[in-house]
Amino acid sequence: MQAAAVVVGRLGLSSTPLLATRRLTRMADTLSRPSSDLAKFREVYKKAKHVVVLTGAGVSAESGVPTFRGDGGLWRTWRAQDLASPSAFARDPSLVWEFYHYRRELMATKHPNPAHLAIAEAEQRLTAEGRRLVVITQNIDELHKKAGSKEVLELHGSLFRTECTKCQEIRPNTDSPICASLAGKGAPDPNAVNARIPESELPRCQKCSGLLRPNVVWFGEGLDNNVLQKAGK
Numbered sequence: 001m002q003a004a005a006v007v008v009g010r011l012g013l014s015s016t017p018l019l020a021t022r023r024l025t026r027m028a029d030t031l032s033r034p035s036s037d038l039a040k041f042r043e044v045y046k047k048a049k050h051v052v053v054l055t056g057a058g059v060s061a062e063s064g065v066p067t068f069r070g071d072g073g074l075w076r077t078w079r080a081q082d083l084a085s086p087s088a089f090a091r092d093p094s095l096v097w098e099f100y101h102y103r104r105e106l107m108a109t110k111h112p113n114p115a116h117l118a119i120a121e122a123e124q125r126l127t128a129e130g131r132r133l134v135v136i137t138q139n140i141d142e143l144h145k146k147a148g149s150k151e152v153l154e155l156h157g158s159l160f161r162t163e164c165t166k167c168q169e170i171r172p173n174t175d176s177p178i179c180a181s182l183a184g185k186g187a188p189d190p191n192a193v194n195a196r197i198p199e200s201e202l203p204r205c206q207k208c209s210g211l212l213r214p215n216v217v218w219f220g221e222g223l224d225n226n227v228l229q230k231a232g233k
């Protein structure tokens, strides 16, 4: 069975949980090596039964989605890695929820770009031919799904799912705002005042009323095993 893989943009895989992604990293390293042999790629692509498209922040950057990493990438006075961690959430869940609330609300103004759309179209075309295309992405913005991609493995989770810290239930959630107390909060400028929302007024689980967190993979956390297994297939 022939398989082909396409890497869109540069993947920042080295900044993700390393052990878990070692296989993918190796794959990406091999694939990112500049190759001028487009003809050969086309040949492999034409015959491939399975095509994997790996995407990272680059494809979302084209849609204007900020990553809060690197130069100038601050939310208030923080970088993503200061807020996207279990310890930051334990210390100040209100602040971390403000950050994610901002990112969720911002996505209402962001749309899939031609790269997302081309990938979705390619999936449709290949499916019609009895072939298969799977997107494996590091992005949490769901723009691939918005573009129409059906088979998407989200290595780092999604802004639009919540996970209960008590019963661990994961649910889709596109509410805007996600809870009343976060309405109008989350302003990104450095002078914005932290909302200091009491924990009881932050997003809560409908089943057990435990505190919810975003269902995203934070710094210091491993990737979802289910997603990894699917990605390895």
Ligand SMILES: [Zn+2]
Pocket (backbone or CB within 6 Å): 164, 165, 166, 167, 168, 169, 205, 206, 207, 208, 209, 210
């Ligand atoms: Zn719960």
